[in-house]
Amino acid sequence: MKIKKTVIFSFIFLSFLTACSNGSDNRHEPQSEADLKGLTLACTNGSYYQQKYETREDIRLFVASSEPDAIQAVCQGHADVYVSDEVMLTRADLMRLGLKKSFVGEESFDVAFAIKKGNTEFAAQLNDFLASTPLDDIINYWINEGPYVEEPAFTIQEGAEPLRCVCAVNIAPISYIGDGGEWQGLDVDILRRFAHSLGRPFEMKYQDIGSDIMAINTGKADVFSGCLFITDERRKSIDFSDPYYKCHPGYFIIDRSSEAHMSLGERLKLNFINENRWRLIVDGLVETLKITLLSILFGTILGIGVCACKRSRRKWLRKCADLYGDFINGIPTLVLLLILFYVVFANTGMSASLVAIVTFALCFASSSGNIFDASISSVPKGQTEAGLSLGFTPFKTFMGIVFPQAVQKGLPLYIGECVSLLKNTSIVGYIAIADLTRASELIRSRTFDALIPLLIVTILYFILAWAIRSGLNLLVKKRLSI
């Protein structure tokens, strides 16, 4: 019944989106910056282009939160021109999306890697590597489809720490997740060779720019990449390596001559089969499930403790439990997650998943503790007295008489809390955990298709929620035979 409803809902959703996404009108094709007059320009938040065009009154800006969003704005007719680094899209991507490069700007920028401020030794290592590597050939391979440059032989030392890289760009040919979930692209290729030259394994994580800079500053990551321009403003908070590439701005528009249209089957294939993208979804599903279930487990154990404190005869314990509840309730879960990851456990080497589990367990402890307390309180005192008067010990009275009734009353609330925890875990992408939501984002940013990945993820969350709900119901009812 529920599944049926979802299907119906999805169809309505789908047809609505298709209806919405066909708006575009006949505008002229700009050939220079001056031609941009009267057009709407899509760029990303915090980019150089945002600053540059903010002051031009004859241009409207569409500021998107990521490159794929900006590209989609153009594809769907919300904006006329997508402006970004000229190398942002491969020829294949352009064709598939029905876009074309209108013109290339005259400015040029130095592109470099960002590292932690003041880490001169590491900077020297990186610069030496860049100087001794055939960068032009590598660039030629990735940008102009030249011949592949063989990597020199290397050995990875046993037990060596990986070179931890972060980026905010998941677009070919800069850095993107290719076949089988492997990171590829110009930046990735250079950095992987650099890691190998140091005898260290390579690791790449995708998160938004703010988190990337924070990760570099707190030492959670070694290198931040992704076609970064060297600007004076950025120099204030991070250091740059020597530049390895010169980049021009590119202006992309809809190619009216192309007939880029895909059937639903093709879209499904593109989003899930190509480059083994389904594996991202599966891995994300496992990650989400792992974080959710472990958080529920530890959160429940902690919650029992919170409940015990709340019901304690000692006033200071009750006060502590109240303070804890107020503290957790007063902080958005996301903020707590960031604080724990970047401040509290910053230098402990704890994995991001573990920090996420700790965060959600702490939150879940507060809410489940409240539910336990309220459920136990809702069992009339007379039940305890009746149990005691029959000769049960206080413990047996609680376990045999009060507890089963409390469970009966509190179970729906508890299950609701578990399901909302599941949904809350979708914020872990902020600390670079590739959960289900992040998996859909990664796919979306490669295929520029919003609908299919989101739809699939919606359905998967729905099934997960249903599974948790019925699983808990079954478990508890079997255990307590109620």
Added chain:
Amino acid sequence: MISIKHLSKTFQNPDGSTITVLKDVNCEIEKGEVISIIGPSGTGKSTLLRALNMLEPPTSGEIIVDGENITAPGYPLDKLRRKMGMVFQSFNLFEHKTVLENIIYAPMELLKTPEAQAKEEAMELLKKVGMAQKADVYPSSLSGGQKQRVAIARSLAMHPEVILFDEPTSALDPTMVGEVLSVIRQLAKSGLTMLIVTHEMRFARDVSTRIFFMNEGIIYEDGTPEQIFEHPVHSATKAFVNRIQKLKYDIDSDNFDFLQIHTDINRFCIKYNITGKQDLAYTLLKEMLFTHLRSLRPLTFRLTHTELSGVTALDFMVEGLNESLLTDTARKSIRPQVKELIEETTTRGFRVKLII
């Protein structure tokens, strides 16, 4: 069997003030006694009962049961409570268990009675209280009286030596009091030691071998039912046992709610077990209000009943009037229907009292 020495109980209010409910209670209870504890509200009757099985640990004093001081710290209270059953005002059946499960739960868990035997015994007990038919239903579908009968069966299942009844009928609808009292009456004959806190005077007089009249936190008077009800020593006891139950209405216009009065009289008569007088009271009231006293408004009407003597009266009072306004025709019509017709002028006004 049980001896209580200098028992006192003081409660602490949240604002820090204290209230002493039991001051100094002393008594000896022998095996097989059926003791009713009566007295005004708030004089510690329930607290005394709850202190006996330590649900309400006393502030000071001692309770000796079979030679053992149960108020001593660390005394195994669960063992004590197994031989001292309790029946609560609010029944307290386990809502998540069926009637049968409610009864077999404690014997199976605590006495390790095999399930088959426990069930057999439970069915016996349910038959005894007339609830065998409802063995497999959940308590939520039972009426108050039925719940209380199951609760009694539940405490009997532990084969207690003593049963404490804490106002077993106070939470019941008047129509259901009878069924519960008759079960307790039956038990009283079986030789079980029983302590009953109750407001049912006739019941107390009929079933008890001994009465405690509690007042001001002590056992004010202790004696056989005859002593307490017929020849009480203290004036407070006398006033209490002869207290009058009242139903009172102020009638100031013809538009009063006669249906409501009718319903209330009905409940009143059931509660005090005088349903035989209900129709007469109703007829007389109607005749007086609509015929003989029709022009007299406002007036106050009272229905009174003295439980012990069984005297019931209808009482009409018109304030500020100093002579009877009953006509001879009215007197002639009323007199044959009542035991006595009293007309009197009081300081407040004129009163007609019909004893029925």
